[in-house]
Each structure stands twice: as C-alpha cells, then as structure tokens.
Amino acid sequence: MTHNDSLLFEPYRLPNGLRLDNRIVMAPMTHLSSRTDGVASDDELAYYARRADGPGMVITAATWVLPDGGLPGGPGADTDDKIPGLARVAETIRQRGAKAILQLFHSGRQSTRTGDLVAPSAVPESRPDAGVPRALDEGEIAAIVRAFGAAARRAVAAGFDGVEIHGANGNLTHQFFSPHANRREDRYGGSLERRMTFGLEVVDEVLRVVRETADRPFAVGFRLSPEERESPGIVMEDALAFAETLAGRGLDYLHLSLTDFRNPPRNGEWGGRSRLVLFQERLGNRIPIIGVGAIATAEDAAQARKTGAPLVALGRELLLEPDWTRKVREGRYADIRTTLTANDRERLVIPEPMWGLLRGTPGWLPFVES
Secondary structure (H helix, E strand, C coil), rough: CCCHHCCCCCCCCCCCEEECCEEEEECCCCCCCCCCCCCCCCHHHHHEEEEEECCCECCCCCCCCCCEHCCCCCEEEECCHHHHHHHHHHHHHHHCCCCCEEECCCCCCCCCCCCCECCCCCCCCCCCCCCCCCCCHHHHHHHHHHHHHHHHHHHHHHCCCEEEEEECCCCCHHHCCCCHHHHHHHHCCCHHHHCHHHHHHHHHHHHHHHHHHHCCEEEEEEEECCCCCCCCCCHHHHHHHHHHHHHCCCEECCCCCECCCEEEEEEEECCCCHHHHHHHHHHCCCEEEEEEEECCCHHHHHHCCCCCHHHHHHCCHHHHHHHHHHHHHHCCCCCCCCCEEEHHHHHHHHCHHHHHHHHCCCCCCCECCC
C-alpha cells in the first residue's frame, strides 16, 4: 500500500458515531432488478453481495417512498410488508463488512411506474416526449413528506445503518429546488429560500423519525446536484446556500452528485476550482462531504481525498471491478479491470435488467470487443 492509498483505508466516524472501516463508498446505482412489487429479488441481493466486501459503506439504489414515485424494477419502502425484503438487503451488505445505507426518493415527473406524473409545477422534463406532470397540492406534498419519514422508520426496523435522502439527478426533491421545474408562488416556490422548503421538510421529518425509533447510531445523509443545464436552473451559489442550510440541520453527510470530481462550475467564475473543492472549502468544517465522479484508479480516489473530502464514492468502477477495494489495498493495480465486454454479465454478477440498461446507454461504461 502506498502513502496515497493510506488516505483511503483510514477508519472514519460520522457525526452520529457510525464507524466506517475505510473511506470508500459504493455509490447508489439504478439496477431495475427488484420484483414488480418493489421487494428485493435474489438477483439484487447477489449484486450487492458481490460488491459489499471492501467499501466502508454501500448506498443502495434509489428506493421509492410511494408507488407513484418509483421506477419499474426499482425497490420500494412504502409499506411495512416490505421490511423483511429490506432486511435481506441490509443483512447481505452488512454480513460482508460494509455499512448499509438505504437511499430514499420520490421520482416526481421522472416516474415511469404509474400513469400519474406529479411535480412541483406542470413543467415537463427537458427531453423529447416528456410527459407534462400534474402540480402537487399542499396536502399531497405533506403526505409525501410523511412518506419519507415512514420509509426511514422501515429502514431502521430492517437493520440498515442509515438512510440517504436523494435530492439530486432530477427527482422530486431536486425538482422542488430547481427554478426550472418549480414555478410555484406559494411557500414551496419562488425565492431561493422557499425552493428549499420541501427538501428541508423531508430532512426534518426523517431526522425526527430516526431520533424517535433508532436505538443505535443511524446516519442520515443528503445527496445534492450542484448545478443543472437548464436556464433558469440550479447554479453553484444556490447549491452552496442550500448545502449550508442542510449542514445546520444535523445531517451526517452531504453526498455530491458529480460527473467528474475534477470539473469546475459551468459559469467559470470560481477561479477554476472544482465543484468538490468549493463545497469542501465552504462546508468541510461543518459536515462530511462525499466526493464522486469519474473515480476509476487508486490515484483518482487519492486525488479526490486530497481535496479534503473525507469520503469518496465509486459507482461505475465497482460495476467493472467488484474487487476494486481489495486489489487497491493489496497493491494489485495491474489486476484492476477498467473495461468490460458483452460477455461479462455473469462474471460481474450484474442482473439482466441492469445489464440491459447499461448496454442501452452508450458511453456510460467502457465496453470493448471481447
């Protein structure tokens, strides 16, 4: 192990006391492999089992809190009868040494599971053939907030070590914060502060439920997208302001959703510093930051750690190389796979629905000829 590698294998304790064996996090990735009712499948469990032996923490695929806020093949945490299946996921991850974090979300206007598209406002996504959603009323918003809390209670009961509130990548929590998706004129929209309201209500409800039900260290994190391409859209200063407010709520970490941890903001007005560096400079002394994005090699991960971010998340690379953590720890850099072929699905223990999604998204994974 090199000096740089040692940055990755120091234990770390989150503010709530949860101890991680190292600084590596498995990022949440859509697998579309749960049963049709949202209960964990055997293929899903095998996928996690293959990758949980190494990272200090594994964050699951986005798990819906209400049926109209999910994706076909996605996991759910909307009813108590799903607790046994959730417990199987938590146990599968924890048995292999990683802490298990259940990511909670509502997909809003992104949903393809039911016919009822809902959003802060009747504004479709910026893509061809996007459906026009129905604007939620305040009673429905309050019900969704309560659903996040109920899902967190189920995560506690199922034996998870924490939950992550998914507020990134265009889902409902992101939509409420976005000036593109949110055109409301009530207390949930308009000013920057009012666009934070839904996300903060979700955070407060989840924290309340966790404090009432968890009898062990149980982490609550939040995932945030710093910018979006639409205009008007989320910009860095807005995201930093939201993050500062979130940091004051008692969360255990902030997980940035980044394509590449090295990339600077879109507008070029921040002296060339990366988004990750900017968040760490502004908030690193108040809340742990998880950096993510285009981390493939041990050197990439060490470089991300050198920004000061205490934790680094890998997604795509753990699909290509489930043994990444162990091989880095052992100094076996030449043995780390960075490409895959069309024949690698079974070897990599990737469920067929997820494999179809990966194969159908050109450029997301480095497929090569066998």
